[in-house]
Amino acid sequence: MIGDIVTVTVDRPIGSYHPEHKDIYYPINYGYIEGVMAPDGEWQDAYILGIDQAVEKFTGKVIAVIHRIDDIEDKWVVCPDNCMFSQEEILERVSFQEQYFKVEIILKTSIILVKAEFDDIDTILQMQKKAFAELYKKYQDTKTSPATENYEDILFRFNQPETTYYFITANNEMVGVIRVVDHKDGVTRKRISPIFIMPEHRNKGYAQQAIAEAERIHGKNHWKLDTILQEKGNCYLYEKLGYHQTGKTEIINDKMMIVFYEKD
Structure with a gap:
């Protein structure tokens, strides 16, 4: 904006x-x-x-x-x-x-999205594990938590032609990661999965800016993402950026539910 x-x-x-x-x-x-x-x-x-x-x-x-x-x-x-x-x-x-x-x-976009390379896969994995560790401890979602993934999981997604991983950088420092899935066919919704900011860099507006920058790069319309319903801060962020709940939810366990969002 x-x-x-x-x-x-x-x-x-x-x-x-x-x-x-x-x-x-x-x-x-x-x-x-x-x-x-x-x-x-x-x-x-x-x-x-x-x-x-x-x-x-x-x-x-x-x-x-x-x-x-x-x-x-x-x-x-x-x-x-x-x-x-x-x-x-x-x-x-x-x-x-x-x-x-x-x-x-x-005042202006203070983050830059830097496209990750093959040699960055392990860095992405280690950052992801650290970023999601607190949520995993809270919800114990072993089968779905990014904190439990391994190198092969990231490698598999990295090699998908529709996937682009970006480092979220601020002041020449990597503060997080965003993965964009873009089939570039004009039909399939683009997807953000996952996006995370490292614990020491949160509450600075970086996630909001990263999503806005991803939309600038890949086009502002026709997106989807999902998050944990119980994490109200995440829901607030996505709704602030124009995403709306689709009505679809998925129960993961007795502690958490996934809610799905779209942006037209």
Whole structure:
């Protein structure tokens, strides 16, 4: 979404107050982007920077995402195409409302997907085992957990012509892995299976950025994936990115169930 041109319908212009919390005054324009659904079931909210008067609508560029770590929804930051603001400048302008949340400001895609090579298979395996160890301990899903797979399992998938493994890298460091299954036939849904971020690099928005980058590379539409229903953070992430539950589920054991998602 960063870099996209969008139109914001302003429902809280400069000089207005929050409809429910009357102590929150809006020193900047704030509204929503019709047609972009947010995880709360409403249109995506957006702050407008670089405009000093109240407006009813504004078309500009998305320059940042304000990720609320302790809330269900993120906020976008939109400004004129020729403007740019630093993280500090954005935070200063939106703190009248964001001060009540724990936030991080994402200015641009900070991750890069690096295609894995044959010699990387063992590295992928070791990273995968470490990344899924906690979930395996929690659910004891021996037959389905990526933590129990071996070299031959990764090798088999790596050699599939439709499979591409990518290292998720940030600041020249491997922070995770994403596997994309893309038949490139225009019919079969593309699939993410698996995606994981190493424990020491979680809660930094890397998974969200990796999925968005995979969609940029392989095409934004016609995807599917699955996750553990009991892991609400995973479900929230995928739903935030536009994936919806298909209604299909699979019981693995008395502790966990797999839920299936699609994105059109």
